[in-house]
Amino acid sequence: MLTTGEHPLRATYLTLLDLFAINDPALDEPLGRQILQLLSGLVGLLLLPVLLAAVLEGLGTFRSGTALRKPPRGLSDHVVLLGLGKIGTRVLARLRELHIPVVCVEADPEARGLALARRLRVPVVLGDVTQEGVLEAAKIHRAHALLALTSADTTNLEASLYARSVRPDLRVVLRLYDDDFATAVYRTLRATHPHALTRSRSVSHLAAPAFAGAMMGRQILGAIPVERRVLLFAALDVAGHPHLEGRTVAEAFRAGAWRVLALDSASPEERRPGPATAPAPGSPERPSGLVWDLPPTYVLGSEDRVVIAATRRGLAELLGRRPRDRTGA
Structure with a gap:
């Protein structure tokens, strides 16, 4: 505007054109105008990388909000949690509820648990855990424990063995399908690393009591896994069981x-289908009537x-030797 005497708006417009290098060369213009055009073009070249960096930074910030x-x-x-399937997703949610830091490792980029990991802002390493460098990326050498919860037994075992080679005292929990295989792995790892804490669990073994309880109805009150065995709690009528009827508690x-x-002290007509069942709607509330401190001499x-x-075998023996009724049912 000072060198050419142009209107302020037109001078601003011409300057912007020079900055973006889209103006006509000022060949027939005064010397001051030509110098300003060169300076404006140089400033525009310097500003272009800055503007491009700002745009990319904005896009990167947007992606990081939804990225792993x-x-x-x-x-x-x-x-370190291996596998974000059904079980791994539930374990991840529980660990975050307890405010335990977690790093997940998943080979499938479409796994169902990745959405939860992204929402909880949990670090995730995408890759095959059996490949070199994947567990190192999850900082396995500084981890507190390893939970191998993929659906492949061999993958879980291979990852656990490699993690133990990196850190022999690492706590390891293995998910294995076959119970006999889980028992063998547990004994082998315990013998190889006696100073480390090792647990191998068979999903089918742990789920079996729940299925058995559902099939047997209200007779099964609950089940508790104890190491490699399952302890069942059941309500039984003594009649028809020779191992119970006519014998003392001892x-x-x-x-x-x-x-x-325990003994259900309620009369037969007042008993519920099971000691742990709730009363029917509208029926008066009654205590369970369970007597826990039975004397050993009680008949x-x-x-x-x-x-x-x-145990499962013990309960099967009790129920299997029950005599049939007269109808043969």
Whole structure:
């Protein structure tokens, strides 16, 4: 505007054209105008990378809001979770509820648990855990524990063995399908690394009591996994069970098979289908009537109902030897 005497708006317009290098060369213009055009074009070249960097930074910030996080450089004392399927997703949600730091490793970029990991801002390493460098990217050498929860037994075992080679004292929990295989792996790892904490769990073995309880109805009150075994709690009518009927509480006990825990003191007509069932709607509230401190000399009668703790084999023996009724049912 000072050198050419143009109107301020037109001078601004010409300057912007020079900055973006889209103006005509000022060949027939005064010397001051030509110098300003050269300076404006040089400034425009310098501003172009700055503008491009600003645009890319904005796009990168948008992507990072929906992208998977990478493990921080100084992360330590965390849990490495392998597999984000059904079980892995539930375990991840529970660990975050407990505010435990987690790094996930998943080979499938479409796994169902990735959405949860992204929402919880949990670091995820995408890759095959059996490939070199994947567990290192998850900072396995500084981890507190390893949870191998993929659906492939061989993958879980291979990852656990490699993690133990990196850190022998690492805590490891393995998900294995076959119970016999899980038992063999557990004993082998325990013998190889006696100072480390090792657990191998068979999903079918842990789920079996729930299915068995559902099939047997209200007779099964609950099931508790104890190391490699499952402890069942059941309500049984003493009548028809020769191992219980007419015997004292001490005589009815069989080590490693079953044990009488409590007696339902309610009369037969007032008993609920199961001691743990809720009363029917509209019925008066009654106490459970369970007597837990039974004397060893108490004789179990045919009209009694007891709560027992038993192994699967012990309960099967109790139920399998029950005599049939007259109809043969």
